[in-house]
Amino acid sequence: MPLIRYPQFCALARAAELIGERWTLLIIRELLLGPKRFSDLRSRLPGISSSVLAERLTRLDEADLVQRAHLEPPAASSVYELTGDGRALEPVIFALIRWGARYLFPARPGEQLEPEWIRLVLAAYARKGRTPAHSFEIRMPAGEREVVVHVAGGAKGTAVAQGGSPADATLVADAEAVLGLMAGILRPADALRQGQIRAQGDLEALSVFPHLFDVTEDRR
Amino acid sequence: MPLIRYPQFCALARAAELIGERWTLLIIRELLLGPKRFSDLRSRLPGISSSVLAERLTRLDEADLVQRAHLEPPAASSVYELTGDGRALEPVIFALIRWGARYLFPARPGEQLEPEWIRLVLAAYARKGRTPAHSFEIRMPAGEREVVVHVAGGAKGTAVAQGGSPADATLVADAEAVLGLMAGILRPADALRQGQIRAQGDLEALSVFPHLFDVTEDRR
Numbered sequence: 001m002p003l004i005r006y007p008q009f010c011a012l013a014r015a016a017e018l019i020g021e022r023w024t025l026l027i028i029r030e031l032l033l034g035p036k037r038f039s040d041l042r043s044r045l046p047g048i049s050s051s052v053l054a055e056r057l058t059r060l061d062e063a064d065l066v067q068r069a070h071l072e073p074p075a076a077s078s079v080y081e082l083t084g085d086g087r088a089l090e091p092v093i094f095a096l097i098r099w100g101a102r103y104l105f106p107a108r109p110g111e112q113l114e115p116e117w118i119r120l121v122l123a124a125y126a127r128k129g130r131t132p133a134h135s136f137e138i139r140m141p142a143g144e145r146e147v148v149v150h151v152a153g154g155a156k157g158t159a160v161a162q163g164g165s166p167a168d169a170t171l172v173a174d175a176e177a178v179l180g181l182m183a184g185i186l187r188p189a190d191a192l193r194q195g196q197i198r199a200q201g202d203l204e205a206l207s208v209f210p211h212l213f214d215v216t217e218d219r220r
Numbered sequence: 221m222p223l224i225r226y227p228q229f230c231a232l233a234r235a236a237e238l239i240g241e242r243w244t245l246l247i248i249r250e251l252l253l254g255p256k257r258f259s260d261l262r263s264r265l266p267g268i269s270s271s272v273l274a275e276r277l278t279r280l281d282e283a284d285l286v287q288r289a290h291l292e293p294p295a296a297s298s299v300y301e302l303t304g305d306g307r308a309l310e311p312v313i314f315a316l317i318r319w320g321a322r323y324l325f326p327a328r329p330g331e332q333l334e335p336e337w338i339r340l341v342l343a344a345y346a347r348k349g350r351t352p353a354h355s356f357e358i359r360m361p362a363g364e365r366e367v368v369v370h371v372a373g374g375a376k377g378t379a380v381a382q383g384g385s386p387a388d389a390t391l392v393a394d395a396e397a398v399l400g401l402m403a404g405i406l407r408p409a410d411a412l413r414q415g416q417i418r419a420q421g422d423l424e425a426l427s428v429f430p431h432l433f434d435v436t437e438d439r440r
Contacts, residue, residue: 009331015320095312100235111229
């Protein structure tokens with residue numbers, strides 16, 4: 001049962017009942033990136049209390065947007081994952097990212113930036129329609145790990161996927177540099193020369209990278 | 221200053237700070253339909269208190285999403301309207317409408333349904349890319365008034381606009397019937413025969429009406 005009910009026969013009001021509470025959109029963001037344990041979710045949402053997170057997950061479960069799954073040993077843990085209706089929120093999240101980006105700067109002191117989020121950002125801005133047929137493996141350091149994203153242009157638009165696959169070029173860069181390259185405000189040649197990114201493979205292809213994205217204002 | 225701050229360098233979190241409070245999305249919906257007085261907004265949002273509405277409008281004003289405008293006499297009243305950044309929320313609202321529609325039925329007892337909302341719904345589902353070049357004037361009774369929407373197919377997709385312009389056919393129908401026609405679950409010929417809609421002009425063109433919309437699931 002949602003926390004609030006709007007007495008309106010309106011699809012927007014129904015959506016606002018289900019995902020309009022504080023933190024809920026950020027929980028959806030984390031689960032769009034993949035199934036997560038309760039403790040993983042908490043570490044991605046500093047400031048949320050255990051009780052609020054548990055309450056939100058219960059409501060999302062009741063609304064059939066999130067479900068629990070149990071991983072096989074050796075993980076042997078319980079995770080939360082999106083259902084089909086939950087994953088169908090992707091266009092909503094992408095539209096919110098595109099709109100909210102105008103408020104991203106300036107960064108505030110101490111803000112968290114998870115490299116994994118960049119995968120959603122790249123997907124939100126992926127150009128539709130034919131894009132140059134070049135592919136890129138992007139490796140972003142994330143603590144002791146690495147977040148790897150595969151970006152490929154093609155006839156049906158730019159595809160963004162998790163993990164490394166063979167690519168024309170491999171980029172090693174931090175999240176900010178990848179955002180700058182995507183937005184066209186950091187030129188690949190400058191970034192290489194200044195050491196903001198490292199690259200292997202077809203370095204010529206790098207100049208194509210910004211063309212795989214459409215950072216213009218949504219037309220409507 | 222938003223009511224909540226998420227300490228995250230994330231466009232989605234920024235958006236959630238600005239429009240993630242209860243009622244705010246519904247206020248944006250009303251203002252996407254046009255400037256409104258405070259009292260107009262209240263009547264469209266039963267259940268909201270004056271103080272909550274005033275508080276939300278103040279925050280939206282501070283965030284430069286909403287601004288006040290003063291109408292010339294004889295209206296001589298003060299209205300709220302969206303700024304450019306506020307209007308830029310349209311793709312977000314459309315994505316939410318498309319997602320939330322799966323939860324629309326069943327209607328709950330006593331729910332409000334404003335015919336003016338149908339304009340946003342038609343726009344949210346308007347098909348992109350070439351659509352049949354037929355135009356329709358839709359007249360929906362709304363109390364003592366009438367809401368008039370113009371829908372036109374064309375090379376650049378279906379356009380949905382406020383007000384009546386010359387059209388191939390004029391439909392008089394209530395909001396539910398228009399939704400049914402749009403979704404393809406009410407056939408125009410059946411609706412005419414059963415008296416759910418009345419029509420003038422090119423009745424042959426009516427069969428085209430559902431093809432002006434795309435009610436399939438968002439692909440991503």
